[in-house]
Amino acid sequence: MEPFHYLLVLLACLAITAPLEWVVGARVYRRPRRLTLTLVIAMTPFIVWDLVGIARGHWDFSSRYTLSIDLGGVMPLEELLFFVVIPICALLTHQAVLRLGARVWPRGRLAREARELGAVAPSTSEVEQGAPRA
Amino acid sequence: MPEYTLLTVLAIVVVVLLDLVVARTRLLATLGFWLALAIMWAFQIPVDGWLTRLDAAIVRYDDRHFSGVRLFLDSPIEDFAFGFAMVLATLMVWTVLARRERSSVEDAGPSLDGRRLGDDGTAG
Numbered sequence: 001m002e003p004f005h006y007l008l009v010l011l012a013c014l015a016i017t018a019p020l021e022w023v024v025g026a027r028v029y030r031r032p033r034r035l036t037l038t039l040v041i042a043m044t045p046f047i048v049w050d051l052v053g054i055a056r057g058h059w060d061f062s063s064r065y066t067l068s069i070d071l072g073g074v075m076p077l078e079e080l081l082f083f084v085v086i087p088i089c090a091l092l093t094h095q096a097v098l099r100l101g102a103r104v105w106p107r108g109r110l111a112r113e114a115r116e117l118g119a120v121a122p123s124t125s126e127v128e129q130g131a132p133r134a
Numbered sequence: 135m136p137e138y139t140l141l142t143v144l145a146i147v148v149v150v151l152l153d154l155v156v157a158r159t160r161l162l163a164t165l166g167f168w169l170a171l172a173i174m175w176a177f178q179i180p181v182d183g184w185l186t187r188l189d190a191a192i193v194r195y196d197d198r199h200f201s202g203v204r205l206f207l208d209s210p211i212e213d214f215a216f217g218f219a220m221v222l223a224t225l226m227v228w229t230v231l232a233r234r235e236r237s238s239v240e241d242a243g244p245s246l247d248g249r250r251l252g253d254d255g256t257a258g
Contacts, residue, residue, distance in 0.1 A: 005192055042228075049145070058138045094167065097173070117166070118232045
């Protein structure tokens with residue numbers, strides 16, 4: 001199991017946050033275009049940073065705990081997946097905080113932020129689903 | 135200053151400036167952002183710890199290139215700054231894209247404006 005250590009923790013992150021999409025109602029996976037664009041734009045500089053860190057010897061990766069599928073001979077596959085999984089967790093967490101906050105305190109600060117940031121935008125989420133208006 | 139330390143400071147400055155000056159999402163002034171960050175940081179302790187714990191390190195840091203300060207499960211303190219920059223960058227880009235999508239929807243049809251007003255707590 002040791003070569004799967006890195007991959008397993010990433011899968012655990014996806015598993016733990018999945019209910020935020022399908023129970024709490026965050027719409028992150030269901031906006032694949034926006035999600036893909038976000039990942040490409042926001043993570044490219046961090047991946048470059050990671051490559052610089054590897055090249056400069058800031059860190060390296062244990063071949064014992066990774067699959068040893070090294071992209072370009074330098075970056076383990078899991079490390080690239082890290083830059084997909086963690087931002088997804090961040091988006092799901094933020095959207096879930098806004099949606100839950102708006103649900104618990106409909107006139108509260110999180111509810112206002114949720115509307116401003118489109119996390120509960122009427123034209124996208126509730127209206128599409130045909131949910132009754134309060 | 136060690137290079138990883140320097141780069142994390144630089145990354146935070148760049149991402150915060152990008153958000154305040156270029157993207158102008160106002161995320162840093164929202165409660166939701168800080169709550170989400172707090173949750174992400176809390177989960178970073180076991181997740182990053184799984185990667186960095188010295189008795190079974192998946193990612194091995196060279197002590198010469200960071201502050202040497204390790205928190206919780208041997209995670210370099212810089213990792214948490216890295217996390218802040220990564221979370222802010224992600225939410226910033228998502229927010230900008232969402233704003234652009236909504237403004238293009240509004241341009242396409244005025245009928246949606248009425249719905250949006252109707253859902254607004256103050257106007258409805």
